[in-house]
Amino acid sequence: GNSVTQMEGPVTLSEEAFLTINCTYTATGYPSLFWYVQYPGEGLQLLLKATKADDKGSNKGFEATYRKETTSFHLEKGSVQVSDSAVYFCALSRGYQKVTFGTGTKLQVIP
């Protein structure tokens, strides 16, 4: 079956540091890949997505590239802010199959 593995947290960074959150997946065929973000007390919201190999999704300074050869979709940001503190979820969807989520990575950015 499909699965998503993302790095364990929590991740603690100083403001303006570089962020990488690793995500790898297992799926047959060509899934669509997503990053969602969850702020405290809220539901998840879409951060970015990519639907085919070598696509780069980007939003709010975050980027992730769909790498089929390494089955990865790592999330990066060049300079994090305190307001980026949240839980980040990697997810995949393939056709009419159910969405599969990773377990989430908590990010804490300190001033």
Place this chain on the structure above:
Amino acid sequence: NAGVTQTPKFQVLKTGQSMTLQCAQDMNHEYMSWYRQDPGMGLRLIHYSVGAGITDQGEVPNGYNVSRSTTEDFPLRLLSAAPSQTSVYFCASSYNQGDSPLHFGNGTRLTVT
């Protein structure tokens, strides 16, 4: 834009009680789903629906019922609450079940004592 609305935000139940978690969306989405979120386990799919009158089970359906009589509403019923159902519940919808992103409500925090 209301998006996905869940009620209530918080609920405390005693073991054996029943209740319904409400979910409504105003985006005319065909696909709706319920997840539970537990520490260290990410989100697990309880039930989903691909359109009015059509529902199916997810990973963890036991103890829960759903129905979909309209496109807008997708209530989740707990038949006889158990402490293992203490969790945060999220309703989500999307245009379809493929590469359209999910839109989430703000969740219901349920405690069963």
